[in-house]
Amino acid sequence: MARGQLSVLYALDVARTQLYHFMAIVIAGMGFFTDAYDFFAISLVTDLIGYQYYQGHTPRGVSAVIKGIALCGAVPGQLVFGWLGDKMGRKRIYGVTLILMVVTSLASGLSFSKRLGKNVVTVLCFFRFWLGVGIGGDYPLSATIMSEYANKKRRGAFIAAVFAMQGFGNLAAGIVGMVVSAAFLNSTTSNADFVWRIVLMFGAVPAALTYYWRMKMPETARYTALVTKDVKKAASDMASVLNEDIVPEDEAVNELAPPGQYGLFSSEFRRRHGVHLLATSVCWLAVDITFYSLNLFMKDIFTNVGLLPTPEEGNNNPFQRMIKTTALHTAIALCGTLPGYFGTVVFVDRIGRVRIQILGFTMMSVLIICLAAPYDHYWTKQHKNKYGFAVMYGMTTFFANFGPNTTTFIIPAEIFPARLRSSCHGIAGAFGKIGAIIGVFALRYTENHVARTMFGLVGCNIVGLVFTLLLPETKGKSLEEITGEIEGQRPQHHADAAPSAEHTQVVPV
Numbered sequence: 001m002a003r004g005q006l007s008v009l010y011a012l013d014v015a016r017t018q019l020y021h022f023m024a025i026v027i028a029g030m031g032f033f034t035d036a037y038d039f040f041a042i043s044l045v046t047d048l049i050g051y052q053y054y055q056g057h058t059p060r061g062v063s064a065v066i067k068g069i070a071l072c073g074a075v076p077g078q079l080v081f082g083w084l085g086d087k088m089g090r091k092r093i094y095g096v097t098l099i100l101m102v103v104t105s106l107a108s109g110l111s112f113s114k115r116l117g118k119n120v121v122t123v124l125c126f127f128r129f130w131l132g133v134g135i136g137g138d139y140p141l142s143a144t145i146m147s148e149y150a151n152k153k154r155r156g157a158f159i160a161a162v163f164a165m166q167g168f169g170n171l172a173a174g175i176v177g178m179v180v181s182a183a184f185l186n187s188t189t190s191n192a193d194f195v196w197r198i199v200l201m202f203g204a205v206p207a208a209l210t211y212y213w214r215m216k217m218p219e220t221a222r223y224t225a226l227v228t229k230d231v232k233k234a235a236s237d238m239a240s241v242l243n244e245d246i247v248p249e250d251e252a253v254n255e256l257a258p259p260g261q262y263g264l265f266s267s268e269f270r271r272r273h274g275v276h277l278l279a280t281s282v283c284w285l286a287v288d289i290t291f292y293s294l295n296l297f298m299k300d301i302f303t304n305v306g307l308l309p310t311p312e313e314g315n316n317n318p319f320q321r322m323i324k325t326t327a328l329h330t331a332i333a334l335c336g337t338l339p340g341y342f343g344t345v346v347f348v349d350r351i352g353r354v355r356i357q358i359l360g361f362t363m364m365s366v367l368i369i370c371l372a373a374p375y376d377h378y379w380t381k382q383h384k385n386k387y388g389f390a391v392m393y394g395m396t397t398f399f400a401n402f403g404p405n406t407t408t409f410i411i412p413a414e415i416f417p418a419r420l421r422s423s424c425h426g427i428a429g430a431f432g433k434i435g436a437i438i439g440v441f442a443l444r445y446t447e448n449h450v451a452r453t454m455f456g457l458v459g460c461n462i463v464g465l466v467f468t469l470l471l472p473e474t475k476g477k478s479l480e481e482i483t484g485e486i487e488g489q490r491p492q493h494h495a496d497a498a499p500s501a502e503h504t505q506v507v508p509v
Contacts, residue, residue, distance in 0.1 A: 008221050008235045008246050013152040013478045020241050021158060024149045027217060028142040029165030030210040034101055035135045036169030037176075038203045040295060042128070043067055044177045044326055045196035047299075051318045052192050053121060062121065068440035069125045071292070073132025074139075074433040081137025082426020086227070086419060090145050091219045097141060098211050100134030102204045109201030136433060140425035143413035147421070148220035152478050156348035159410045164341035167333065167401065169206075170295075174330030176202050181322040192318050226418040226485065264420050272484065273416055277424055279470040280412045283357065284432030286464030287404040290364065290457045293439030294396065298332070299325050301393075301450060305379045306386040328390075336394035340401025352475045353407045354468060360403010361465035365458045367396045372454030404464055408432065414474045417483040435460075 046066055050058030058066075077097075084093045104127050111124040142162055150158040180198050184191050218241065224234035235246040262268035294301070302308045308324055348356060371379070371392055379389045408428070416424040442453065474482050 006225055006231060006234075008225060008231065008238050009478070009480060011242060011244065011246050012149070012221060012238060015151045015242055017151065017154055018242075021150065021154075023213070024146060024217070025158060025161045027210055027213045028146050029162045030206050031098060031101070031138040031142050032163060032165040033169040033172070034105070034203055034207040035138060036166035037173045037206070038101070038105060038131055038135060038169075038200075039070060039292075040170050040329075041173040041177065041199055041203065042070070043295070043297070043299060044173060044322070044329060045199050047321060047325070048192045048196040048318050049121065049124075051189070052196075064441050065125060066121065066128075068437055070128045070132035070135065071433050071436045071440065073129040074136030075430045075437075077133035077136025078139055078426040078430040078433065079136075080133075080426075082140035082422045082424075082429070085141050085144060085422030085426075089219050089228075090141055090148075090223055090422065091214075091217060093137070094141050094145070094214050094217075095211060097134045097137035098207050098214060101131060101138070101207045102211070104128070104131035104134060105204035105207070106201055108203075109197040109199075111197075136426075136429070139409070139429045140422045143409055143425050144422045145217075145220055147410075147413035147479065148222040148418070152476060154349055155414070155479075156353060156410055156475060157345050159413055160341070160345045160348050160406050163406050163409045164338075164345055167338040167341040170337055171330060171333040173199075174326045174333055177326035178323055178330065181319045181326065185319045185323070187319075189318060195319070195322070222418045222479065264423055269420070273420075273424070275470050276415050276472070277427060279467045280408065280415075280424075280428040281431035282467040283404060283464045283471075284408040284412075284428050285435035286460040286467070287361070287400065287408055288432040288435035289439040289442075289460045290368070291400050291405050291439075292436035293442065293453070293457065294393075297440075298329065298393075302328060302390070304450065305389045307390055332390070332394050332397060336397035337401055340398040340403070341406060343398075343402035344406040347402075348407070348410065349475050352473045353411050354471055354473045356402065357404045357407040357411075357468045357471075358465060360399045360401075360405070360407070361461045361468065363399035364396055364403065365461040365465075367392055367399065368454050368458050368461070371396070372451045372458070375451035375454065404468075411471060411474065414479060415472060415482055417485055418479070 046058065046063055049066065050063070054062070081093055081097055107127040108124055108131060111120050111127060143159060146159045146162045147155060177199050180195050184195050218237040221234040221238045224237065225231050239246045262272075299308060303310055307328060309321060344356060371389065379385055412425040412428040413421065439457075442456070472482070479485070
């Protein structure tokens, strides 16, 4: 055992991979399934909303607000719930975010108004904002809980697996949209109002199914021992989870950093972790500008290159266009998004977080240049090349997920001390969602200059790559070793300062 580390934390670090790890992945991951479903389903049904309330021609600003309002809610959600996770405990706040997602998902589909039909969109945006607050709150809590439950050899894979549930949520959005549209295909077009409502309300189902199990999870041992200083309870909770005897060490907790040693944004915090917080925030900001702008406006870009018909070419049948849109969305998720997520799950504890993030930013830059440089003269004017465009677009989503979209979620959950971990993850994530908001509104108002916008995304990726070099490598280390919470240790300040740990195979269940 490392000097100064409590036996209960050491037991978690060296625990064999077992059932409770997979249960934690599913319980935390279903929140991310819901997150991705709700974020990306809205882009698939925007055409139907426009058809119903704007005669098929949704104003540019209205479309951007419908797609981006949940992202606006996610920013305060990450900040507030991240802070509450450190002040009141991860478990106590965890159920609140889930209830908020369930209620607002249902309310989004039940958005009505007694006044003109367009006011329905206002009501929808109100509930979508609060849905975003719940989704934002789920980010720091899920990441922190999984990092504090995991063993150190496979911690990166476990956190990545939680985040990979986004890929299944993205896929489910396409499948549900396609099935519901197909069910109404031969009905009157006035039923478009039912289709978008059903699709949005389905987002409440997976979240509701996991509420009971979230409430049964014990508080993490690291929060109980290091923040509330109740070593006996931490040992008792983890003994039941690990099915082994753990002797509490009440006196050993005094060897660890006291909770009041330094606070968030204090001079000591800035000295130890200021660069870390800056780098994680900028990297997340950079990748989300690219990731969300390309994903939420995929339909518009694919229409430009001929992969999707325009509303006029679709014989003004909103259901037929919806089926084609969701089918393409599903294909991209299956061939690019999901393989990228699970590539990170497989390799993150072998080659490290920093290397994967550098690889992802680099490949995204190269691929987007290949999409942007010939966009106006090759991709859009010669629709015979549309399938080549789709392949390169899919490769871009692959390297976003086998790269910074996943690692920016992992790293902030590892490099900050327990008493500040959720807050710092929330701050970094909030910068990410600010990046997503920039991406949504920038692309919407520059949709006639897609190539220029893509070159701007390349610049964002280069910024993210540079700031990645400021991050420490965390594979194979305990959280307390990384953050300096083991007495006599100090946190790593640079990727090169952390010697790479030899890869160890997963211990079978």
